[in-house]
Amino acid sequence: MEEKIKKIVLDNALELFGAGVEENLIQFQQTRKDVEGDLTLVVFPFVKLLKCSPIQAGEKIGAFLKNNVSEIEKYAVINGFLNLVFSNDYWLNQLDTIYKTQNFGFSQPGSKPMMMVEYSSPNTNKPLHLGHLRNNFLGYSVSEILKANGHEVVKTQVINDRGIHICKSMLAWEKFSPLNEKGERETPANTGLKGDKLVGKYYVEFDKHFNQEAKEIIEQWQLGDFSNFSNDTKIAFVNFEKAKEGKDEKAIQGIDDKIKDLAKNQTALLRDAKEMLVKWEARDPQVYLLWTTMNSWVYEGFEVTYKKMGVDFDKLYYESETFLLGKDQVIKGLEQGVFFRKDDGSVWIDLTSDGLDEKIVLRSDGTAVYITQDIGTAIDRFSDFPNLNGMVYTVGNEQDYHFKVLFLILKKLGYTWAENCFHLSYGMVDLPTGKMKSREGTVVDADDLIDEVVETAAEMTKERGHLEGMTEDEREKLYYQIGLGGLKYYLLKVDPKKRMMFNPEESIDLTGNTGPFIQYTHARICSLIAKAGELNFKATNVELLSEEIEIIKQLALYPEIINEAATTFSPAVIANYTYELVKTYNHFYQSVKINIEPNETIKMNRLKISSEVAKTIEKSLKLLGIFAPQKM
C-alpha cells in the first residue's frame, strides 16, 4: 500500500507540487494509536515546495489521494501529519490474503544465500552456565529467523577442546581424585556425576591448589627465602615490593596481583600442566588417552544440556582438528606480503593504517595463536560449503576487537566473503549480585537454572492451569515447555547488543512481558477454536470493529518484522512484535464476543482473526525456540 501511494504521488508530482519530487521526501509512519488513521504521511517535507502551511499542504495531498486511491476512504490532517483511513474492504482483503498465504511472513526457503551461524563454542573444561544460555538461545533463534527469511542455514560451533585449560582439569583429576575401593579414580559412572560437572569440579580443584601453592611461594619470598628460584624472580619480587611504598590501596592491589602472577608462574602445578600440553601436542599416548576419556565425559554432559536447551547443530568443528589449519594460510599471506616476519621469527600483521595495532599471527616458535586457527577455520568452512555466502559469529562483546582484526585479515588475504562475516556481539549477563565469576562461585549453572525454572512452572501450572484430561507425561512436558519458554523469552527479549540484568525472580514470572503470557494467549485461542464447532473462513463481507482492524494491521506487518529481525540478527525484534500483537489481541478478546457472538458470519470472521493470531504466535515463538502449548 505504501508503495502504491508513493508511486501515485511520484507520478503526479508535477500536478501536485508543480515540480518533481525526490522519492525520499515521501515519508510514511505508523499512525499514532490515539488518533484515527491507518497510515500517516509526513507533510513537512512538501511545505517548502508548496509554499503554504502544513495544513494546506496536507489537505491538498489528502484530497488528491482520496480521489485517486480507491482503498483510501477518508483522511484528516493534524499538525502536519496526513492521516489516511483505509476502507473496510481493504482490511477484509488483507485478512483474507494473510489467511490464504502459506506461512505468511516467511520467505521462500532457499530464496536467499546460504549462511553459517556459529554459536555456543564452549571450552570442554567446565559445565555450561547462564552466559552460554544467552549465547545458545541467540544463535539458535537467529538461525531460525534467517531460515524464515529465506536463507539456507548451517548451524555450527567450534569446540574448544584443547589448550592449557583442558590440561589443568586433566592434571587435577590425576593428582587429586580419590581412589575408590576398586582403586579407580572418580568417573561419571562410579560417582553418578554428569560428565561435564565432574571435569568442571577438577578444574576448580586445580585452581584451588594452584592458588594455595602460589600463596605459599609468596609467603616464602616474604621471608626472604629464594632458594628454589632464579635471581630474576628475586629481583622482580623485590622491585614489586618497593613499588608498593607510598601507593594507595588500589595501586597496591594491582601490584599484589602482579606478584601473584609471578608466583603462579613458578608453581609446580602450572609447570606440570604446561608439560602435559607439550605432551599432548606430541601426541603422547597416555596423555591422549586421558584427554579423549575426559572429553568424552564432557560431551556426554553437554549433549544432555543441549537437549534440555532445545538447541542443535548441523556441523561441528573441533579446535584440536583445526588449530593448525591457519598456519598454511599465514605462510601464504607472508608470501603475498600481507604479513611480515620479525627478527625473532614471529609473524605479524600491521593494521595501524586501519586504526588498529600490530597483531601477532604466529609465535616465534612457529605455533599457532588463537586468531591463527580462526583464520584457518573460516577458510575451511567456505571450502566445506562451496555455496556458503556469509557467516554469523555469536560471541560475546569482549571479543569485539578480535573479530575486527579477524575480518580485516581475511579481507586482506583476498577473501571477498569476509565482508559477509558478522560478529553477533552480545552483551554480558549480569546478576543482581554483580558479575558472574567462576572463582567466586557466583556462576549460574545452566542445568540447575533450567531445572529450577521448570520446577517453578510446574508449581504455578498445577495451581492455575487447565490440566484436566492430560496424562502425567503430558503435564511434565507442559511444565517444561512453560518453564524453558519463560527463560528463553526472558533472555531473548532484550536487544542482543546490550548488556542485560538477569533477575532470577523475574525470569520465572508468568505475567506481563513474558513467555508464559504469550503462550497463555495462544492456548486460549486454541481453546476457543476447539469449542467453536465447524469452521468456515471463507471471505465475507462484514463491518470490522476498530479492535479487529488493529489486529489485522499488526498481522500485516509480520513480513517486515521478520525481515528486520533477520537483517539485524535480533530475536528481540520478534519477541517485542509478538508481545505487542498479543496485547492487542487480549484487548479484543476481553471486549468483544467471539464464540458467543450470535451472528454466525461475524463470529466466523472473529475466529478467523483469532486463528491467524494463534498461527503468528506459534510461528514467532518457534523462531525463538519456544513451544506454543495448545492447553495450559
Added chain:
RNA sequence: GGUCCCGUAGCUCAGCUGGAUAGAGCAACUGCCUUCUAAGCAGUAGGUCUUUGGUUCGAAUCCAAACGGGAUCACCA
C-alpha cells in the same frame, strides 16, 4: 592512558534510518470472573530521555565535549 560500547519512570526494558502529547512490564494503588482459559482486561500514579553545546522547520534519536558505568588493549583463549 589509547580504542570501542552503554546511560530513557523506583527496577527491568522498548522506542534511536530525526517527526505529533516519550511507551511497556514489574513493584504500588482502584475496579472487572452466574458470560469464550482472570497466567487476563480497564484505570490511577510515576520522566530534566545523565549534563552542556551544536546541526535542523523539528532532536530521546545525528555531531562534539564533559560526567558516570562497562569491555578491550598477551608470543592467553
